[in-house]
Amino acid sequence: MNLQTDRLLLRRWKDSDSPPFSAMNADPVVMRHFPKMLTSDESQALIEKIEKFFEKESFGLWAVELASNQNFIGFVGLxxxxxxAHFTPCVEIGWRLAKEFWGQGYAPEAAKKVLEDGFERIGLDEIVAMTALPNKNSMRVMEKIGMTYDPLDNFMHPSLVDGHHLKEHVLYRIQKSDWIECK
Ligand SMILES: CC(C)(COP(=O)(O)OP(=O)(O)OC[C@H]1O[C@@H](n2cnc3c(N)ncnc32)[C@H](O)[C@@H]1OP(=O)(O)O)[C@@H](O)C(=O)NCCC(=O)NCCS
Structure with a gap:
């Protein structure tokens, strides 16, 4: 299955996604709020991990392409x-786009469709999103799709060493009932 919006197709991964996905994960601007950039082997392994997750769960991080020209632009998904952590187990929504596609509302457009799929098809009651404290662009997407923030949910990411500048994370949440209201 695929998910579709006015401008985007969210689909399973293809071999042709590998080069642009590797380039995105090796871009220091895109990866500014992650602990490290990825090598192309690591990007390839990540595609395989995502595809395995889809096989098991029937949802995952969708490859996103522009409907107008089939360009791969990144991923958005669950x-x-x-x-x-204090909020796990949970299902999170996440996104990463190549920087030439930023600022056109693509991430929120795809994310709204992913929330709809999460609540209506998959039957989730709550979806969370998390990011490092300095990642304001990502927080803007969370706000645009109706997620809410409580400072009491901030947490120290257990995968990062103490003192790492990205260790403190924010957590945004949206419940199915709130999503229905802001639809
Ligand atoms: C977070 C991200 C997915 C947002 O995607 P997007 O499609 O650009 O989302 P939007 O168009 O709604 O823009 C969101 C905010 O990003 C900022 N922004 C937009 N274009 C930008 C650009 N070219 N350069 C820097 N910031 C930009 C703006 O503050 C914007 O908010 P506004 O619409 O209120 O002005 C994208 O910035 C990205 O891939 N970042 C790197 C990966 C990442 O950090 N992922 C999240 C990890 S939790």
Missing amino acids: WRPTFD
Whole structure:
């Protein structure tokens, strides 16, 4: 299955996504709020991990392409974090786009469709989103899709060493009932 919006197709991954996905994950601007950039082998392994997740769960991080020209622009989708925190187990929504496609509302457009799929088809009651404290662009997307923030939900990401500048994370949430209201 695919998900579709006015401008975007959210689909399973293809071999041809690998070069632009690797380039995106090796771009220091895109990866500014992640602990490290990825090598092309790591990007390829990540595609395989995402596809395995789809096979198991029937949802995952969708490859996103422009409907107008089939350009691969990044991913938006759902994931299950594997670390322990006060809000886990949970399903999170996440996104990463190549920088030439930023600022056109593509991430919120895709994310709204992913929320709809999460609540209506998959039957989730709550979806969360998280990012490092300095990542204001990502927080803007969370706000645009109706997620809400409570400072009491801030947490220290367990995968990062103490003192790392990205260790403190924010958590945004949206419940199915709130999503129905702001639809
Ligand atoms: C976060 C991200 C997916 C947003 O995607 P997007 O499609 O550009 O989303 P929007 O168009 O709604 O823009 C969101 C905000 O990004 C900022 N922004 C937009 N274009 C920008 C650009 N070219 N350069 C810097 N910031 C920009 C703006 O503050 C914008 O908010 P506004 O619409 O209120 O002005 C994208 O910036 C990205 O891929 N970032 C790197 C990966 C990442 O950090 N992922 C999240 C990890 S949790």
